[in-house]
Amino acid sequence: AAGVIQSPRHLIKEKRETATLKCYPIPRHDTVYWYQQGPGQDPQFLISFYEKMQSDKGSIPDRFSAQQFSDYHSELNMSSLELGDSALYFCASSLGRREQYFGPGTRLTVT
Amino acid sequence: AQTVTQSQPEMSVQEAETVTLSCTYDTSESDYYLFWYKQPPSRQMILVIRQEAYKQQNATENRFSVNFQKAAKSFSLKISDSQLGDAAMYFCAYRSAGSGGGADGLTFGKGTHLIIQP
Numbered sequence A: 001a002a003g004v005i006q007s008p009r010h011l012i013k014e015k016r017e018t019a020t021l022k023c024y025p026i027p028r029h030d031t032v033y034w035y036q037q038g039p040g041q042d043p044q045f046l047i048s049f050y051e052k053m054q055s056d057k058g059s060i061p062d063r064f065s066a067q068q069f070s071d072y073h074s075e076l077n078m079s080s081l082e083l084g085d086s087a088l089y090f091c092a093s094s095l096g097r098r099e100q101y102f103g104p105g106t107r108l109t110v111t
Numbered sequence B: 001a002q003t004v005t006q007s008q009p010e011m012s013v014q015e016a017e018t019v020t021l022s023c024t025y026d027t028s029e030s031d032y033y034l035f036w037y038k039q040p041p042s043r044q045m046i047l048v049i050r051q052e053a054y055k056q057q058n059a060t061e062n063r064f065s066v067n068f069q070k071a072a073k074s075f076s077l078k079i080s081d082s083q084l085g086d087a088a089m090y091f092c093a094y095r096s097a098g099s100g101g102g103a104d105g106l107t108f109g110k111g112t113h114l115i116i117q118p
Helices: none
Strands: A005-007 A010-013 A019-024 A031-037 A044-050 A053-057 A064-068 A074-078 A087-094 A106-110 B003-005 B010-014 B019-021 B024-026 B032-039 B046-052 B064-069 B074-079 B088-096 B112-117
Touching: A005 A087, A010 A019, A019 A087, A019 A106, A031 A074, A044 A064, A044 A074, A074 A087, B003 B088, B010 B019, B019 B112, B024 B074, B032 B064, B046 B064, B046 B074, B074 B088
Parallel strands: A010 A106, B010 B112
Antiparallel strands: A005 A019, A019 A074, A031 A044, A031 A087, A044 A053, A064 A074, A087 A106, B003 B024, B019 B074, B032 B046, B032 B088, B064 B074, B088 B112
């Protein structure tokens, strides 16, 4: 079965740079979620989109923004990167309010 | 705000035995969903089992079952016939049922590291 696709899988950036993470949900899923998991931490919810509209917002920094496009893929844009932004970023998708299925994650390292 | 607590940072079990992972949560909502996710060393988050709060019957998925006690706000995971491949971090998660088309994010516990002894 098709799964959530995230790209890139690994990304290395320097402080103050910008980064864009992409997420392609499972076909026919209309909802996308973004999570951040720091080293040794549990995943923290950042933001979600339902039918291309922002639906729920968690602990997303103002330096981050996201959107969902007409083909339902989503992008997380991160600016003015800080060392503390180094983490594993997960995208998950669902059909409406059903269970969320996670992608493999993008490992972001900020140096 | 909802909180999820996993009081066991680490658990160890012999292969083929049964182990129970604990989870408690705090919420003022009456309708919600509870999940267990598994995160092996690959870091992939894998859905193990799901429970709707309005259902009294405990969910079961093969060797995995839950003990859902709504009044006590408890949601434990039982793994029977433990296998080496079960070794992972296990996260308990809560999600509001909400209303309309809103898509609420998951609130996770801190996780329990499960070790399987051969």
